Every structure is written in structure tokens, then in C-alpha cells.
Amino acid sequence: MTQDNTWRRTVNERAAAVTITVDGRPLRARAGETVATAMLAHGAAFDRDRTGARRAPLCNMGTCFECAATVDGRPLTRTCLVPAREDMAVQTQGRL
């Protein structure tokens, strides 16, 4: 029986690196991965709710809005649906 490793990617097979800005801080991501994925991978904070509790992506398919942020000036953007692009600006504060 052969082992199927087609789901694995080597460093050379991954997409090009891009830099996005999250709350003014640069963050490296792979082109095409979602903004939410890049933020999670780097431990970037998402917004807080009205009680001050931290929020984070829950569904990763666009239904819960827990990943919402302002992306390139567009408020309430679901970052789990948005592919990272070079020079993208993300603001996590003040969505509520």
C-alpha cells in the first residue's frame, strides 16, 4: 500500500509570501490563504465583544461573523472568506 501525501505541501510548493498589516503591524501570509488563517497562525488578536471577552473565528465558512474586521476600509468583512493579498490593511477594533 502506498502512502498518499498529496495533501501535504513542501515549502517550495506553497504560494508566494505576502505582507498584510493587522492593526498597524506587518504580518506575513501566503497568497491565497485567508486573512483569518494568517491571523490565527501568527496569534494576532481578533476583536472583543461588549464584555471585553476575546473573539476568534468559529465556523471558518462565513456564517458566524466572529472573524469580522475592517479590511481595506470595508467594515464587517468576514476574514475567513478573504484571501490574503499584498498590502492588505486589517483593523480588528471597533466593529461592535
Ligand code: FES
Ligand atoms: S469564522 Fe465564522 S464567519 Fe468567519
